[in-house]
Amino acid sequence: MAKLDFCCPNGHEQLDMMVRYGERPPCQDCGATMEILWASSFPNVIPDTFGTPLVVEHFGDQPETFTSRSEHRRRTKELGLRVRDEHCSAPGTDKNRNVSRWV
Numbered sequence: 001m002a003k004l005d006f007c008c009p010n011g012h013e014q015l016d017m018m019v020r021y022g023e024r025p026p027c028q029d030c031g032a033t034m035e036i037l038w039a040s041s042f043p044n045v046i047p048d049t050f051g052t053p054l055v056v057e058h059f060g061d062q063p064e065t066f067t068s069r070s071e072h073r074r075r076t077k078e079l080g081l082r083v084r085d086e087h088c089s090a091p092g093t094d095k096n097r098n099v100s101r102w103v
């Protein structure tokens with residue numbers, strides 16, 4: 001078994017899924033076969049704590065300081081945001097139907 005992140009050709013992401021090695025589960029949103037999203041970090045390779053605290057100035061009126069990735073990720077999720085967007089293209093193209101513009 002492995003804990004992996006997946007992305008379907010239609011841009012839906014399923015994070016932290018437990019799957020058998022080699023298994024590619026169907027997307028829970030559209031049913032398409034999903035691919036492994038290798039952009040995610042590998043657990044236990046990068047430490048959870050920051051060497052230097054992370055100061056985020058765009059979460060609200062006041063800057064917020066985080067000492068760990070999990071704390072930052074929790075707050076990001078709490079605000080309905082995503083830590084980072086990955087481009088997941090449809091097969092045979094570099095386009096994603098959910099992305100109209102990269103700024």
Ligand SMILES: [Zn+2]
Nearest residue numbers: 008012027030
């Ligand atoms: Zn999908």
